[in-house]
Amino acid sequence: MKKIVVVILMGFAFVANAMGIMINDGYARETPPGAINSAAFMMLHNHSSEARVLVKAESSVAKHVELHNHVNDNGKMMMRKVDGIAVTAMGMTNLQPGGYHIMLLGLKHPLKSGEKIEITLTFDNGSTQSLTVPVKAMGGGMTMHHH
Numbered sequence: 001m002k003k004i005v006v007v008i009l010m011g012f013a014f015v016a017n018a019m020g021i022m023i024n025d026g027y028a029r030e031t032p033p034g035a036i037n038s039a040a041f042m043m044l045h046n047h048s049s050e051a052r053v054l055v056k057a058e059s060s061v062a063k064h065v066e067l068h069n070h071v072n073d074n075g076k077m078m079m080r081k082v083d084g085i086a087v088t089a090m091g092m093t094n095l096q097p098g099g100y101h102i103m104l105l106g107l108k109h110p111l112k113s114g115e116k117i118e119i120t121l122t123f124d125n126g127s128t129q130s131l132t133v134p135v136k137a138m139g140g141g142m143t144m145h146h147h
Contacts, residue, residue: 020048021087021123026133028104030113038111039068040102040119040133041095046087053084054093056122063106065119070098079103084124113137 026042057065068079085100087093115135122128
């Protein structure tokens with residue numbers, strides 16, 4: 001009987017490792033009139049035993065897509081491009097206003113609430129995930145200025 005339990009547990013570990021990164025609560029910000037940039041946010045859950053790094057994002061709605069973070073630069077909060085966003089093994093990283101996020105630069109059209117956009121994420125191991133996220137009306141938190 002013990003052998004069966006071990007096999008089942010080993011099978012569960014394999015399934016959890018195979019799932020890798022799961023993405024929840026993704027959305028992009030609606031753009032106000034005249035804005036040419038927006039941002040996307042989501043929760044990245046790493047269900048594997050290896051740390052992962054989000055190294056690239058792409059979307060057909062923007063000319064350029066970059067990974068960003070807000071940093072304190074001599075008392076002033078500024079957005080900065082980053083080379084990657086780490087997601088620890090069996091951990092999660094929240095891409096949120098005021099923190100890590102995906103910048104959609106040079107939008108090809110304004111983003112309107114209720115619309116859905118496609119985003120493809122690439123991780124350091126070469127894996128990619130495509131997702132469709134809704135566009136939501138802006139709330140407070142982050143401005144759309146690119147520094």
